[in-house]
Amino acid sequence: xxxxxxxxxxxxxxxxxxxxxxxxxxxxxxxxxxxxxxxxxxxxxxxxxxxxxxxxxxxxxxxxxxxxxxxxxxxxxxxxxxxxxxxxxxxxxxxxxxxxxxxxxxxxxxxxxxxxxxxxxxxxxxxxxxxxxxxxxxxxxxxxxxxxxxxxxxxxxxxxxxxxxxxxxxxxx
Numbered sequence: 001x002x003x004x005x006x007x008x009x010x011x012x013x014x015x016x017x018x019x020x021x022x023x024x025x026x027x028x029x030x031x032x033x034x035x036x037x038x039x040x041x042x043x044x045x046x047x048x049x050x051x052x053x054x055x056x057x058x059x060x061x062x063x064x065x066x067x068x069x070x071x072x073x074x075x076x077x078x079x080x081x082x083x084x085x086x087x088x089x090x091x092x093x094x095x096x097x098x099x100x101x102x103x104x105x106x107x108x109x110x111x112x113x114x115x116x117x118x119x120x121x122x123x124x125x126x127x128x129x130x131x132x133x134x135x136x137x138x139x140x141x142x143x144x145x146x147x148x149x150x151x152x153x154x155x156x157x158x159x160x161x162x163x164x165x166x167x168x169x170x171x172x173x
């Protein structure tokens with residue numbers, strides 16, 4: 001009798017994930033990474049962000065905010081970044097735990113008061129609240145899915161960044 005080894009689950013390459021984990025366990029310095037983006041203004045409220053070798057990620061404001069509505073605005077992209085990070089977290093953690101994902105969707109909303117952005121008052125210009133509703137369909141027992149959910153919340157880089165006071169150093173050159 002031969003034993004079959006799973007190399008993929010949820011379209012995740014388990015060997016690649018395992019290799020990354022082994023590499024970091026063998027050399028903890030490999031866990032320290034730096035990510036970067038380069039943003040160029042395109043006129044009006046439009047700009048684009050270059051990340052690694054990919055085409056620019058465009059940004060614009062809706063007409064109600066004076067933009068051309070040619071792309072999502074930065075706060076919408078922030079919600080998308082959180083949702084994308086959570087999706088990666090579910091796929092990675094579920095695959096490592098042997099949990100099949102049949103379908104996954106994440107709906108996000110954020111509440112933002114435009115007074116500070118428009119210069120009408122001082123205070124907090126960012127989201128007051130962000131809500132995410134995760135719909136995860138799996139044949140795994142509910143308890144296992146709930147454990148997966150907790151693990152994703154505990155390990156989401158974007159989620160942690162949004163929930164924590166992270167120093168942001170912006171200099172003009």
